[in-house]
Amino acid sequence: MNMPMGSALPDWLTPVAWIYIAASLLSVALIAADIYLLGRCHRSTTTELVWVTSALYLGPFAIPAYLRLGRTSTHHAALHPTTASSTATSAAVAVLPGGGASAVAHLIAVPFVVAVGWTIAGMSMWPMILAIAVLAIAMLAVYERAASRAGRAPAQRGLTVGAAVLAAVVTVVAFDIGMVGWMLVLHFNNMMPAVTEGTFWFLMQVGVIVGLVTGYPAVKWLMSRNQSVVPA
Template identity: 70%
Template sequence: MSESPIPSWLTPVAWTFLTLSVLSAAFIAADIYLGRRRHNSVATELVWIASGLYLGPFAIAFYLSRGRTSTDSAPVDGTARKPADAAVALLPGGGASAVAHLIAVPFVVAVGWTIAGLAMWPMIILIAVLVVVMVAVYERVASTGPRTGHARGLSVGAAIVAAVITVVAFDIGMVGWMLLLHFNNAMPAVTDSTFWLLMQIGVIAGLLTGYPAVKWLLNRNRSVVPA
């Protein structure tokens, strides 16, 4: 029996980071809702909360510097957003991917769905579909208001196109990471904590490959909406 390429020390690291991720999402949610630091839309608030699921405590630092609003007034309209906010515009895709994993992976395992004998392929397909839907809904819902530059919001078609472009670019990193794990026999069982840690790393890899596309969409008539 060959030795697992997953080192034993990664298990406690995974449990630690997963715990910190849940606590980070809870902290951001508490700051928004209990601290009354509401945003322009619930969709934006959920994006910031979901960022904790894959960025862990780094999401708190990012939220405090880029996403926290005032308690005594409506959120700053942000009309003069800078191109650098493409980093913030990545968060809807990252959050959608994190949530899609939590839905798709257990579902595929529960129904025993495989393609070519592998559960990985239906997971990739279902995650991609879910992310496109969630990102498109976010873009449509969050695109209304003075801070977005769209008085009437993005059309359904524009929101879907932006979502598809984002997901395709994102999947270069995410799917590439999954394939790298698979072909090196380094993909743990979905019941293993290391699996979920490695998927968090995959989401971050997706953010890196998705950045150029999201920045292009943001500069192209603000076709994506930063969180």
């Protein structure tokens, strides 16, 4: 991998990274157990996966968000975030699918790019960014399409494939303003660790959170314009 090996990173970041990663995996397990073992299912599997994957980047902070906005009753009466107290809260929930798609795309794309030795301009960072974006768009489009049709009558089609793809593209581009910007800051400041280091994955988790911030206005705009973004 032709990236700087993070020599500018402080030593204390390594234990912090591993603690946060461990807490993230534990949070994933707790949310999954609450949904699938305690019977708190949602109206669609895609929505359940959004909440489970939210812990991949939000770590333990995903737990209070899930308990407040995503937990259903044991009678499978799914909570609809569109009934939340404000439009801002609804948009904040609706941005989570993009975060989950980005997090999962990182787990797939980064090892793949490293394994095949793919580089652009002598750097593996660019193909990683490209592969992550393509995977995230594909996953987010599938989510938008499936979630918009969940619970509808057969005559109600939900989002068209084109609308779902468009929403996914707009969301991922907005996400990448933050995510790619974060990666460039790390790279040009000699703070990008090797992918085998825990600090790399922790910093990518931080990057996804930065992406949530830059993606939020786009998601809120899409919801107000044509509601082509489906909350988790």
